[in-house]
Amino acid sequence: MVRMQRNPNPNHYQDQQSETTNGVGLPCDLIIEILSRLPAKFICQLRCISKSWRAILSPFDPVLQTLHRNLSNSTPFLFFFYISYHGICFSSFDTRGQLRNQFTKHISSPVWTWQFCQGLLCFVCSKHIYVCNPSTQELLEVPYSFNLRDIYNFAFGYLPSTNEYKIVHWFSDTDINHIEKIVCQIFTIKEGGPNPHGSWRVVGNSPLFRSVHRFPLCMNGSLYWIVDKNENKGNPMKIHRFDLAREEHEIVLTPKAFLGSCHDTVCLLLIKDSLCLVDFSPWMPTIDIWMMKDQSNQIWVKEYIIDIFGVNRPLLKIEYIPSGDGCDEEILIRPEKEGLLLYNFKTKSIRRVGNLISEYMGIDFDLGRCIRSYLYVDSLYSLGSG
Template sequence: MNQAIIPEKDRKPEEVSKNHHVMEVRGIGDLPHDLIIEILSRLPVKVLCKFRCVSKSWQGLLTRDKEFIARHIECSKRTPLLLIRRYLSSAIEEPSNTETTIELTSVDMKGDVTDRFKKVIDGPVHTFISCGSLSVLCCMYSLYVCNPSIREIVRVPYRPNSRISNIGFGYLPISNEYKIVHLYHTSYVGNGKMGCEIFSFTSCENVTTGSWTRIGDCPFSAWTSEYPVCVNGVIYWSLSSGWKDRSILSLDLKKQEFASISYPIRDSKKYSLLEYIGLMGGLCLVGFSEETSRMDIWMLKSRNKNWAMEYSINLSSLCPKLLISTDDHSQEILVHMEQRDLICYSLKSQNSRRIGYHRAIKNYNKPCLYYGSLVPLG
């Protein structure tokens, strides 16, 4: 026998709320798939993580639909976040304990903290690199991939008791793969060369299903004191040739080919700071001059591998300390100042704005830029 229909005014409040919720879910489910993706991709990760509990179909869309995850990352690029890290080690109290607690804090471009969490790993961490929405943490004998948006850190399978030294991290759009590049010195690779192996894993798939591949030896010795950057599927490191003959090592992830690129400037006294970043769709070299208070920007032309001066900007009394890598196609430069302020300079409008920093920034390491995403790791 069919149950009598009870008017809404006579129902219990929890029943009314539940039915309304079901109607809302069914309502959006009746929309075209493309429109659902377009709507949900504009929401922040925190909200979407709650939606995963709505139903199995929503969970599948938000965790396994590659089209949605890719679209959400594109929308997230409009609101980038800063990832600030701090390491808390108990080695002083317990020397035999090698574990390290890493605290990750996310800050938006207004300076407000959006998230903070802690994870215990096999530290200490000597390299931390971000690429898009993911980061790589490199310890002496272990590697981790991290998606800070969903608070997930997964250990990369690696040979036990094998020391890890120089790491690069990049993304290859053509194959939808992330690549961790390990450059290392071995007894059989001499004459300044380094061995090279690459760990590849597909976006939205379990990191542990990825694999290592050894490629040809690197003909140069990369300098590990500067973090590498990835631009358009190419990873760049600084070469350890010193100021007088500075150059950049590049690895094309698609072709798996190394190359050396000379710097456009040879005068070590001209700039107090000289760093390379991804900018305006290519690799750029940014130099700061204390004498003239100017910021010069060269862009590497891909065809002939020559540098062209694109901008020379007056920074007045600003005292830059370091650059923070931004998106490859961004037209904004994030400059970390001596006063621990962060200046965002727009090349398009030629205006700058100050970003209110986290109050405890002095206790943290150099921040990285990343984008919120639901890319699963495990």
């Protein structure tokens, strides 16, 4: 008779099982692969199932976040929010018009301006700044700064090298000699929320700064926006760039052959990881898209000419939808008095998405005036407020 030797560590088997399955019954790699394909809302709900699931998902595994981010970037949603006196109503849809998420957040004061970046929404009120992750429904109130004036001169960007978001705010001030200067201050948001003693940092004067015109575009750790027309009279149109890593400014020149002269009908897009300048002037039957092929030498090429004959003008918004899940690349077009349109690069055809919101939100409003629409990517980024 052979006597079985007792394991000196009674928890050995339990530890080994936990190491390979985390108590869920599947290998960790397989769990992460499956979860990465789910909406962030569902992944957050799994935390409530059991202690084992909560242990896996609190905090989120970095590999899961990376896989989920890559898949989400290739399949963005159409995101809408409606600002009321009681708060902000959020709804998101896929490009086929199916409702994916909907909720309302209550805030303490009216919203003045807002910006989207990489799955998060930052909006500025008279005395407050909030950052919201619509996927997890987290809402973070940023500490107040006494320098929060010139509230339209702010930008919101993501720095992938450090996995941080930065709120950048420029304001006018005077030195001891009563000379006016433009000062830049930055608030950094880290994964899991800001540090307990997180605060605004003044990073110095900004002699190259030009007031923020419309909504800046964040690309590869830099913010881009078109120099305001009032500061650019008689000169070729310029683009302002703010490097979030070096926290420095520079000017980017537009294409020499670029004919767009009306700032209100020109915008910036990110297409295939390249900066693009879009001209949708109302007197043109096309949308012309210039792409920067060589950023170091600032070389531009007219890459696309989109025929939109018959589409109502003016156009309020244009955004790029990358290909994902076998779908073709598309451009989202939002006319002022018409439902949302999607232009397909491959078929060169336009399909209507329609007025998606009213039947779900129970609000009777004019799509062109009351609703704000954006492209949105699902995000597991934690603000530490959930």
